[in-house]
Amino acid sequence: MVMDDSSWIMANKVLETMNYELSSINHELSILPKTMNYHP
Incomplete structure (x- = not known):
């Protein structure tokens, strides 16, 4: 399968x-526990 420049871009x-x-999304998931007052 050969792709031209525009396809690559x-x-x-x-x-x-x-x-x-x-x-x-990863960032939101990492701060989610803090915003929910999560206690492990």
Whole structure:
């Protein structure tokens, strides 16, 4: 499967966006226990 430059750029943008969303979800999950006054 050969991809031209625009396909690579598009795929790269999608991956960057997914990566950004995953890291923000990860951040929300990490602060969630604090906001809920979670006691282990």
